[in-house]
Amino acid sequence: MGDALLEPDEIEEKIAENPDPYIDLFLESGDRYIRVLLLTVMKNCCSEPQWERTVSKIERRIEEKQAVTSTVEDDGDASAGYCPQCGTSVDRDDRFCRQCGEALEAGEADG
Numbered sequence: 044m045g046d047a048l049l050e051p052d053e054i055e056e057k058i059a060e061n062p063d064p065y066i067d068l069f070l071e072s073g074d075r076y077i078r079v080l081l082l083t084v085m086k087n088c089c090s091e092p093q094w095e096r097t098v099s100k101i102e103r104r105i106e107e108k109q110a111v112t113s114t115v116e117d118d119g120d121a122s123a124g125y126c127p128q129c130g131t132s133v134d135r136d137d138r139f140c141r142q143c144g145e146a147l148e149a150g151e152a153d154g
C-alpha cells in the first residue's frame with residue numbers, strides 16, 4: 044500500500060463500504076489520522092450498532108497488537124543491555140558493540 048492517500052471524499056465512501064482494510068491500514072501504520080477518519084466516517088455514515096461494532100473491533104485489534112509489541116519490548120530491559128543498533132547483548136561496561144561497533148551509551152558520567 045504505497046500510495047494510500049486518496050481524496051477525503053473517496054476515502055469516506057470506501058470506508059463506509061468496507062472499513063476492514065482501513066482498520067488493517069491503521070494497525071499497520073499506527074497512523075492516528077486513519078483512526079480518527081475511520082471513527083468519524085463510520086459515525087456519519089453508519090447506524091449506531093454498526094459504528095459501535097467497528098469501534099470495538101478497532102480497539103480489540105489495537106489491544107492484540109499492543110500485547111505482541113510489549114512482549115517483544117520486555118526483552119530489552121535485561122540487566123546487561125543490548126546494542127541499540129543491532130540488538131546484540133552487550134556487557135554493561137562495553138563501550139562499543141562487539142557485533143557492529145556502535146558506540147554504547149555509558150550509564151552515568153563521572154564528574
Ligand SMILES: [Zn+2]
Binds near residue numbers: 126130145
Ligand atoms: Zn551492535
